[in-house]
Amino acid sequence: MNLQNPTLLRTANLIDGLWVGADDGATLSVVDPASGERIAEVPCCGAAETQRAIAAADAALPAWRALTARRRGQLLQNWNRLILDNADDLAALITAEGGKPLLEAKGETIYGASFVEWFAEEGKRTYGESIPSPASTTRLLVVKQPIGVCAAITPWNFPLAMITRKVAPALAAGCTVVVKPAEATPLTALALAALAEQAGFPAGVFNVVTGQPAAIGGELCANPTVRKLSFTGSTAVGRLLMAQCAPTVKKLSLELGGNAPFIVFDDADVEAAVEGALAAKYRNTGQTCVCANRFLVQSGIYEAFAARFAERSAQLKVGAGSEAGVAQGPLINAAGLAKVEAHVADAIAKGARVLCGGARHERGGNFFQPTVLADVTPAMRVAREETFGPLAPLFRFDTEAEAVALANDTEFGLAAYFFTRDVGRCWRVGEALEYGMVGVNTGMISNEVAPFGGIKQSGIGREGSKYGIEEYLEVKYLCFDVR
């Protein structure tokens, strides 16, 4: 990995403005998922280091929250500029440790920076309100105040953007933060911390601790100084963290798993639906929580859509993210690969038809072929579980009511997509889908100005948009007696 700015390759943690290792010197290996090679060693910290990071965030809080939103916004703008100026290096780090194609990594960097820019502005608009009083003797006022010390636990599939989407609103609101990045992708997080330091954030405002998930997470949840936890990751870990936060009654934002339906109605434009399907399925090799997991296709268009989608899927170039023209990188690790393989095997055993792919890629390692399966039924594992890989299972349906029922038949409720040219159906189906986000005739929905988040067991709270900063603010009501 050749970085234009080698100082972005950090192998220490940022705690209280100092770059430090684990107390016992222990380290964690960072591995390139495309080659299996070790790229770096980062500190393997636990509860003790986390405690110090929390104490540092707490110590930094009074001065940080006392700054004007404008001043905090200026520092965030500095950070935004530095992220954009170093976008090529950040993309190289993302690809090296996360495996996604370089072009996607660059896209993530720009997307990630957009949250910093957005919240630098939004911090100035955390308006309160005055409420007409029911009594002539009182005046009622509502103000918004930063929650306090916040913790962020982030996943490996967007190692940069999932941090900025949490940290930028927290800092803009006047909170201080301790981040625990995924153990697979700590280098991007540490590079972001280096740029934050350069941007001028005071010591302790933004801390990054890498290492043992359960030990660091346990401390972040149990420590009463932490007032809020924002987590993106699996539903299983989300449930655990929620339980661990119960004793200290922390506020929570959870962005968990999905099982996104992608519905194609008979009246859809096939080419547009296929384009949307490619975008919604194969981003980050199918490893995003909003990736289409179940394709529900109406009988009349089923064969045409299936044939064209499989044809296009088979053309996607598979390879290391750093190679030119690659559209599909490796899965993050052997376990990720094994899950895709198991879902494919289960579906085939129960009668699914392979339209393309269906097996590991000839490159070996963590690579799997883009795979489209037809004649998939609700009895198969892919109907219930998030595959998190380049597998597109096609289910068949006949009526709109059936499609909506199938789409909603899951405990998840993050993203859904549908394609139709009937404007009445757009409204009906858009309203009937039990999801936090719905793409109507599009497979790309995420940006910094829109609220990202799920319902049901896909999570709590929203990120991005004007709603995203509310997650880091408390409402305070002041009642004045004016006599």
Ligand code: ADP
């Ligand atoms: P994935 O299956 O996508 O890796 P996880 O939910 O396991 O999703 O990981 C998301 C984040 O949660 C990562 O930062 C990971 O280290 C962290 N994590 C995993 N287990 C725990 C835990 N017991 N406590 C706190 N954080 C955890």
